[in-house]
Amino acid sequence: MATINFDQVCVDFPIYNASARSLKKRLFQVATGGQISADQSGRVVIRALENLSFNLNHGDRVGLLGHNGAGKSTLLRVLSGVYAPSSGTAKIDGEIGSLIDIGFGIDAESTGRENIFLRGALLGLDRASIKDKVEEIIEFSELGDFIDMPIRTYSAGMHLRLAFSVSTVIRPEILLMDEWLSVGDEGFKARAEQRLNELVASTSILVIASHSKDLICHTCNRVLWLEHGRIKMDGAPQEVTQAYFGY
Amino acid sequence: MFIVNALADIATALKRYSLVGTLGWQDVRQRYRRSSLGPFWLTISMGVMIGTIGIVFGQIFKSPTDEFLPFLAIGLILWGFISTVITEGCTSFIAADAVIKQLPIPLTVHVFRQLWRNMIILAHNIVIFPLVLIAVGKPLTWDAFLAIPGFLLLLLNLTWISLLLGVLCARYRDIPQIISSLMQVIFYLTPIMWLPSLLPQRAGTYMLTMNPFYHLLEIVRDPLLGHAPDAQNWLASLALAIVGWLVTLMLYGRYRRRIAYWL
Numbered sequence: 374m375a376t377i378n379f380d381q382v383c384v385d386f387p388i389y390n391a392s393a394r395s396l397k398k399r400l401f402q403v404a405t406g407g408q409i410s411a412d413q414s415g416r417v418v419i420r421a422l423e424n425l426s427f428n429l430n431h432g433d434r435v436g437l438l439g440h441n442g443a444g445k446s447t448l449l450r451v452l453s454g455v456y457a458p459s460s461g462t463a464k465i466d467g468e469i470g471s472l473i474d475i476g477f478g479i480d481a482e483s484t485g486r487e488n489i490f491l492r493g494a495l496l497g498l499d500r501a502s503i504k505d506k507v508e509e510i511i512e513f514s515e516l517g518d519f520i521d522m523p524i525r526t527y528s529a530g531m532h533l534r535l536a537f538s539v540s541t542v543i544r545p546e547i548l549l550m551d552e553w554l555s556v557g558d559e560g561f562k563a564r565a566e567q568r569l570n571e572l573v574a575s576t577s578i579l580v581i582a583s584h585s586k587d588l589i590c591h592t593c594n595r596v597l598w599l600e601h602g603r604i605k606m607d608g609a610p611q612e613v614t615q616a617y618f619g620y
Numbered sequence: 621m622f623i624v625n626a627l628a629d630i631a632t633a634l635k636r637y638s639l640v641g642t643l644g645w646q647d648v649r650q651r652y653r654r655s656s657l658g659p660f661w662l663t664i665s666m667g668v669m670i671g672t673i674g675i676v677f678g679q680i681f682k683s684p685t686d687e688f689l690p691f692l693a694i695g696l697i698l699w700g701f702i703s704t705v706i707t708e709g710c711t712s713f714i715a716a717d718a719v720i721k722q723l724p725i726p727l728t729v730h731v732f733r734q735l736w737r738n739m740i741i742l743a744h745n746i747v748i749f750p751l752v753l754i755a756v757g758k759p760l761t762w763d764a765f766l767a768i769p770g771f772l773l774l775l776l777n778l779t780w781i782s783l784l785l786g787v788l789c790a791r792y793r794d795i796p797q798i799i800s801s802l803m804q805v806i807f808y809l810t811p812i813m814w815l816p817s818l819l820p821q822r823a824g825t826y827m828l829t830m831n832p833f834y835h836l837l838e839i840v841r842d843p844l845l846g847h848a849p850d851a852q853n854w855l856a857s858l859a860l861a862i863v864g865w866l867v868t869l870m871l872y873g874r875y876r877r878r879i880a881y882w883l
Contacts (some may be wrong), residue, residue, distance in 0.1 A: 454724030457877035494642040
């Protein structure tokens with residue numbers, strides 16, 4: 374059973390301007406003592422998340438609402454383990470899978486088949502298990518002979534098909550998504566939808582960031598509304614979306 | 621505490637060896653895609669360089685060819701590996717920033733990827749060495765097998781150097797510049813193009829024993845040239861590995877979580 378436990382989680386991004394980043398400045402700071410240390414203490418810090426506390430348990434389908442820059446993506450990245458909280462604790466039990474940027478790590482000069490192995494390895498699959506799945510992935514993507522062509526010869530739609538087919542072979546306990554994935558033409562879309570539903574159904578916890586009221590009401594059973602990195606509202610989809618969208 | 625933390629990260633990275641392998645090969649393939657000779661271009665240019673330097677310096681130093689040429693060949697090949705690993709080690713996190721900010725992969729994977737990539741390139745370059753031996757008619761001896769543990773110890777040292785520099789360079793972006801000029805200086809200070817026996821006795825003790833790269837190079841080079849390895853070289857390299865790893869593990873364990881924020 375996967376659980377997620379956030380206690381007073383803050384994420385601060387230090388912004389190093391070009392000079393603070395250089396060693397020279399560092400050495401001069403030491404040499405000149407107090408003078409420049411004023412600007413050292415006044416270093417620009419962007420607080421992306423502030424004092425987030427919540428618990429997620431098995432069966433939670435959480436929607437993240439909020440305007441651009443509210444901290445949704447940063448929260449997803451903290452959940453995925455990319456960023457460790459600057460203060461507070463984030464306890465995450467369970468294997469994490471992310472469908473945040475499914476096209477990530479795809480190399481245009483390599484063939485579709487090579488990219489399946491590359492993307493699979495990045496997702497945490499070992500070579501043997503990718504080998505087991507490679508035929509299934511190719512079949513699902515319906516790319517046919519194009520699978521042995523370099524990716525740069527693909528159309529944008531084919532590119533997405535491949536990325537989607539590889540990325541959805543994982544079966545994680547905690548699934549992170551940034552908007553619902555919708556790829557391909559009509560025929561493919563229907564199959565993709567079905568596959569995504571299966572994937573979501575098999576996970577213990579889903580966290581999805583979205584701007585769509587329908588999606589949130591349809592998929593989620595809990596909604597976190599973020600504003601300026603803080604939780605503004607935490608509750609059932611109906612009431613939070615009511616407050617957020619105003620209808 | 622920090623050390624345990626760092627070791628745990630390294631252990632998980634080692635378990636992802638298949639990712640390291642895939643990414644390392646991918647790098648080499650990407651660099652030489654659609655070129656018919658691929659990474660062997662490096663072998664050719666290395667071969668040409670060894671030939672040219674061999675002729676010029678062989679004449680200047682009046683060294684016998686069958687001694688100087690194999691010495692120069694293996695020295696340049698190994699130095700190429702060492703210096704690339706170190707300079708690329710500086711950017712192993714910086715270059716992987718997109719992956720680091722996207723996927724929760726243990727960060728040492730990026731260091732191992734870089735090492736693996738350069739080992740693949742070394743494997744292409746090393747083919748020159750037996751050709752040189754054949755050309756000058758000098759046989760390999762049984763001592764050559766001792767180059768294997770020597771190489772492993774070199775690798776152990778290069779790993780901590782890369783990891784340490786990777787962390788430091790992610791935070792302070794001037795360090796890669798400093799390191800690359802430093803490596804050029806070290807190249808001339810280390811006996812690669814000149815034989816250590818040409819040094820006057822007193823200068824030799826300083827320039828050789830104080831230079832860690834001399835010891836690291838010798839533990840691999842000496843056995844391949846048919847000499848039994850020197851205990852001093854081995855001890856220096858071992859000490860370097862132990863001290864280096866302790867410092868690196870402390871620093872990496874302490875700052876590992878901050879690296880994503882620095883990129």
